[in-house]
Every structure is written in C-alpha cells, then in structure tokens.
Amino acid sequence: MPWRWLVSPLVALALLGLWYGVTAADLLPAFMLPAPGDVFEAFYEALEAGSLPYHIGVTLQEVLLGLASGLGVALSLGYLLAKFPLFERILAPYIVGLQAVPIVAIAPLLIIWFGSGTQSKIITCALIVFFPMLINTVVGMRQVEPDLRDLMRALNATRWQTFRYLEVPAALPVLLGGLKVSATLSVIGAVVGEFVGANAGLGFMINSARSVFDTPTVYVAVFTLTLMALALYGLVGSLERRLLAWQRRREQPGSFAS
Amino acid sequence: MPGMLYADRIGHTFYMPDGALPALHNVTFAVAPCSLVCVVGASGCGKSTLLRILAGLLKPSAGRALLDGSPIEGPSPRVGMVFQKANLMPWRTVERNLTLPLELNGVPRAEREARAAALIELVGLEGFAGAYPAELSGGMAQRVAIARALIYRPGVLLLDEPFGALDALTRERLGSELLRIWQASGNTVVMVTHSIQEAIFLADRVIVLSGRPGEIVLNLEVPLPRPRALDVVHSAGFGALSARVRAAIGA
Ligand SMILES: Nc1ncnc2c1ncn2[C@@H]1O[C@H](COP(=O)(O)OP(=O)(O)OP(=O)(O)O)[C@@H](O)[C@H]1O
Numbered sequence: 001m002p003w004r005w006l007v008s009p010l011v012a013l014a015l016l017g018l019w020y021g022v023t024a025a026d027l028l029p030a031f032m033l034p035a036p037g038d039v040f041e042a043f044y045e046a047l048e049a050g051s052l053p054y055h056i057g058v059t060l061q062e063v064l065l066g067l068a069s070g071l072g073v074a075l076s077l078g079y080l081l082a083k084f085p086l087f088e089r090i091l092a093p094y095i096v097g098l099q100a101v102p103i104v105a106i107a108p109l110l111i112i113w114f115g116s117g118t119q120s121k122i123i124t125c126a127l128i129v130f131f132p133m134l135i136n137t138v139v140g141m142r143q144v145e146p147d148l149r150d151l152m153r154a155l156n157a158t159r160w161q162t163f164r165y166l167e168v169p170a171a172l173p174v175l176l177g178g179l180k181v182s183a184t185l186s187v188i189g190a191v192v193g194e195f196v197g198a199n200a201g202l203g204f205m206i207n208s209a210r211s212v213f214d215t216p217t218v219y220v221a222v223f224t225l226t227l228m229a230l231a232l233y234g235l236v237g238s239l240e241r242r243l244l245a246w247q248r249r250r251e252q253p254g255s256f257a258s
Numbered sequence: 259m260p261g262m263l264y265a266d267r268i269g270h271t272f273y274m275p276d277g278a279l280p281a282l283h284n285v286t287f288a289v290a291p292c293s294l295v296c297v298v299g300a301s302g303c304g305k306s307t308l309l310r311i312l313a314g315l316l317k318p319s320a321g322r323a324l325l326d327g328s329p330i331e332g333p334s335p336r337v338g339m340v341f342q343k344a345n346l347m348p349w350r351t352v353e354r355n356l357t358l359p360l361e362l363n364g365v366p367r368a369e370r371e372a373r374a375a376a377l378i379e380l381v382g383l384e385g386f387a388g389a390y391p392a393e394l395s396g397g398m399a400q401r402v403a404i405a406r407a408l409i410y411r412p413g414v415l416l417l418d419e420p421f422g423a424l425d426a427l428t429r430e431r432l433g434s435e436l437l438r439i440w441q442a443s444g445n446t447v448v449m450v451t452h453s454i455q456e457a458i459f460l461a462d463r464v465i466v467l468s469g470r471p472g473e474i475v476l477n478l479e480v481p482l483p484r485p486r487a488l489d490v491v492h493s494a495g496f497g498a499l500s501a502r503v504r505a506a507i508g509a
Pocket residue numbers: 272273274279281299300301302303304305306307308470
C-alpha cells in the first residue's frame with residue numbers, strides 16, 4: 001500500500017488548511033488562535049534571537065537527565081522487587097502511595113526544596129517517569145519463562161549471566177514499552193516543573209509569552225514541545241525496531257505480498 | 259566420553275502447604291555407558307522429577323544419583339538436558355541458541371561457530387543457522403534443543419519427553435533421527451516418554467514406573483537387533499515386549 005505513507009502528511013496538511021481557513025474567516029479572535037503565518041513569524045523571530053534554541057536546550061537537558069535518573073532508579077528498584085518478593089511486600093504500599101500523590105500538586109514543594117533551577121525540574125520529570133517504568137520492569141522480569149530459567153540453571157549460569165543472557169533480553173519488549181510511555185511523560189514532567197517556577201525552558205517561555213498576550217509564541221513553544229515528545233517517542237521506536245527485530249521475523253498472518 | 263549413570267535408592271517427596279507429596283520411592287537402576295534407556299509411566303508418576311534429579315537440578319530427599327561413581331551434586335557440563343518444550347530463546351537465531359552454553363563458558367567465537375556448524379549438520383538443519391525460533395516448526399525446534407544439549411559434548415544426554423508435543427509422523431522421524439545422532443555421538447541417553455512403542459523402538463532397556471509415588475515395576479531389556487528399521491514394530495518380538503510393558507504400567 002504505497003499510499004499509506006501519504007496519509008499522515010495529508011492529514012497534517014488538511015489540519016493546517018483548516019487552521020488557516022478558520023483564521024482567514026475570522027471565526028476566532030487572534031489572541032485565541034493566531035494565523036499560521038503569525039506563528040511562523042514568531043517562530044522565526046525566536047529562532048533568530050536565540051531564545052528558542054536556548055529554551056529548547058534547557059528543557060531538553062531537564063528531560064534527558066530526568067528520564068535517565070527516573071529510569072535508573074525504576075529499573076534497579078523494579079529488578080529488586082521482582083527478584084525478592086519479601087522486598088516487594090514491604091515496599092509496595094509505599095510505592096503505590098507515592099504514585100497516588102499527584103506530581104502536579106507536589107511540584108511547588110519540589111521548587112521550595114530544590115530551588116527554581118533545573119534540579120527541581122529534573123526531579124519532577126524523574127518522579128513522573130518512575131512509576132510506569134517500575135511497573136513495566138517488575139512485569140518484564142516476572143514474565144521470564146520459568147523453563148528458560150531452568151535451562152540457565154542446567155547450564156550452570158551465574159546470576160550475572162542469567163541477568164545478561166536471559167532476563168534482560170526476555171524483559172526487553174516490556175521495558176521498551178515502558179520507555180515509550182516514559183519518554184512522552186518526561187516532557188510533561190519537565191514542563192510541569194517549569195510552570196510552577198522557572199526562569200528558563202519552554203514551559204517558562206509559554207508562561208512569560210502568555211503574560212504579555214503573545215499567543216503566537218505560546219503556540220511556537222507548544223509545537224516545539226510536541227515535536228520534542230514525538231522525537232523522543234520516535235527514538236525509542238527505532239531503538240525498538242533495532243533491538244526487537246527478531247519479533248518481526250514471523251510472517252504476519254494473512255499478509256499477501258505487498 | 260560416555261558416562262555411566264547409577265540411581266541409588268532415589269526417593270523424593272515434595273512438601274506442599276497442604277501436605278507431603280511423595281513423587282518417587284526407592285528407585286534404583288543402572289545405565290551402562292553408551293546405552294539408551296527409556297523411562298515410561300503414567301502421567302504424574304515422577305518421570306520428570308527423576309530426570310531433574312539425574313540432571314542435578316533437584317536434590318533428592320532420599321538416596322543419590324551417581325555419574326561415573328561420583329555423586330551428582332548440581333548441573334554439570336557432562337550432562338546435557340533436553341526439555342519437553344524446545345525452550346529456545348526467541349531473540350536468538352538457531353546458531354546463537356546452539357552456542358549459548360559455549361558462550362556462558364567463554365569458549366572463543368571461532369570454535370563456537372565451528373561446533374555449531376557441525377551440530378547443525380548432525381541434526382539436519384542446514385540452511386537454518388540464521389533463522390529465529392518463531393520461523394521453525396515444532397520438530398525443527400526440538401532438533402535445535404537436542405543439538406544445544408550436545409554442544410558441550412556431554413557424556414550423558416537426558417531427554418524429557420522431547421517429542422511429546424509433536425505429531426505422530428514427525429515423532430517417528432525424529433525417533434529414528436535420535437538413534438542416528440546417538441550412534442554418531444556415542445552418548446549415554448536416558449529418555450522419558452509417554453509412548454510404549456517409542457520406548458521399545460529406541461531403547462536398550464525400558465524402565466517402567468508405577469503410579470504415585472513412582473517405583474520401578476519393570477526393568478526390561480530390549481534384545482531387538484540394531485540398526486532398527488521402523489517396521490520392527492510389526493515383529494512378534496516387539497509385540498511381546500510391548501505387551502509386558504503395557505501390563506506393568508496397568509498393574
Ligand atoms: N516443583 C514441584 N512442586 C510440587 N510438586 C511437584 C513439583 N514437581 C512435580 N510435582 C509433583 O510430583 C509428581 C510427579 O511429577 P512429575 O512432573 O515428575 O511427573 P511426570 O511423570 O513427569 O508427569 P508427566 O508425564 O505428566 O510429565 C506430580 O504429582 C507433581 O504434581
């Protein structure tokens with residue numbers, strides 16, 4: 001189906017057309033929905049002035065560091081929980097409790113504790129990323145086939161070898177699924193932190209533009225954030241395609257030559 | 259080097275929350291080097307348990323298992339195990355599934371590949387070295403599992419209903435294949451099976467376990483000449499042997 005590759009761009013084009021139509025017909029006031037041209041102009045200006053690259057850099061740094069630390073903690077804790085049921089029985093109520101606390105609600109606290117610099121955003125982001133990744137790690141480790149564990153035991157594998165040759169590859173599909181969710185959540189986490197109190201970043205850019213009724217710049221920041229989340233998602237997707245190539249080796253049922 | 263196995267008054271009891279479950283009782287038999295022994299018995303009589311004990315995966319609660327005179331205390335590279343399911347890693351190709359045991363032991367790559375190539379030929383999977391398990395039929399996957407168990411060059415090969423999940427035709431074919439592989443590699447083989455016919459066709463000796471707890475009720479020598487062709491099953495001698503095994507299982 002060669003036309004399948006055209007569908008997504010066509011949808012985007014149609015939406016752009018609709019947007020243009022709505023603004024050209026003056027259906028909405030410009031402070032709510034500026035014309036595509038105005039947004040593009042704002043984009044160009046922010047790019048020229050260097051403010052857009054700067055804020056992108058700040059947010060991206062928060063996202064990547066937050067994602068990395070959230071993943072690191074979730075992966076190691078998840079492994080321990082899956083490996084030692086006693087550990088899980090003791091910790092599970094606290095972990096679920098932690099998840100029940102709305103991150104948005106404690107973001108101000110984090111700012112009070114860690115200041116309005118990048119550190120508090122990294123922590124907000126890590127907290128948001130932590131839970132889905134933790135759950136996926138536990139599920140991934142638990143679903144390792146007991147028969148394959150027997151095999152590793154019959155082969156006299158060490159604990160490290162079992163981890164490296166069996167547990168990691170077996171859990172990888174679930175881990176990457178969690179990473180996909182986490183990647184998009186991480187952007188939300190950083191922006192939430194920036195909304196509450198910051199002096200840089202795309203969330204800060206939205207806030208300051210809004211306060212001077214510069215709606216086109218708000219749109220620029222929103223689009224940039226969306227693209228950032230999409231790019232991260234795509235990155236994980238391509239990682240998935242590379243690492244899980246073996247999953248796609250089986251011919252799909254009912255697929256004729258395309 | 260083919261190993262000699264000895265089961266010395268092996269007994270095993272599983273302790274469950276709702277009571278003790280005796281699975282094996284006083285099981286004693288010897289497996290001569292290079293011989294092929296089949297273990298048959300009703301479902302749940304402890305065949306897999308016995309094999310896991312011989313493989314060093316389970317410590318018996320009574321008695322002991324000996325390999326060449328020394329007690330089996332854990333899994334050993336001298337013993338290869340084939341499970342009921344092929345148990346292949348879906349993310350590894352056929353070749354990399356085969357070489358896993360060698361990788362775990364730090365055997366250099368060149369040697370790993372050479373040994374894998376030889377085994378792929380032995381089990382008749384030429385051209386499938388780069389295939390993934392999902393692309394194999396059940397019979398092919400089981401051949402890979404057998405080859406993987408052989409890659410250490412173990413002295414003893416233990417098979418737990420390796421053909422249990424296969425259709426009758428494939429099963430027959432793989433049975434003959436197993437005989438060929440056994441003769442080519444010169445191992446001592448212990449194989450668990452549900453099929454009386456398969457046991458007699460393959461084995462030098464058939465051991466029949468009674469129902470729970472598993473106890474040896476018959477240890478029968480199979481004097482049929484080798485090589486055995488598939489139509490040996492229609493001979494009078496074969497019929498008499500299977501009648502005795504059947505009677506022992508029913509008793
Ligand atoms: N890990 C275990 N924990 C508790 N009970 C077990 C365990 N493994 C086996 N058993 C019990 O021991 C008995 C013997 O089991 P085993 O798997 O050895 O039988 P089997 O002869 O291999 O049966 P089948 O032919 O169906 O494979 C069964 O009653 C089973 O429920």
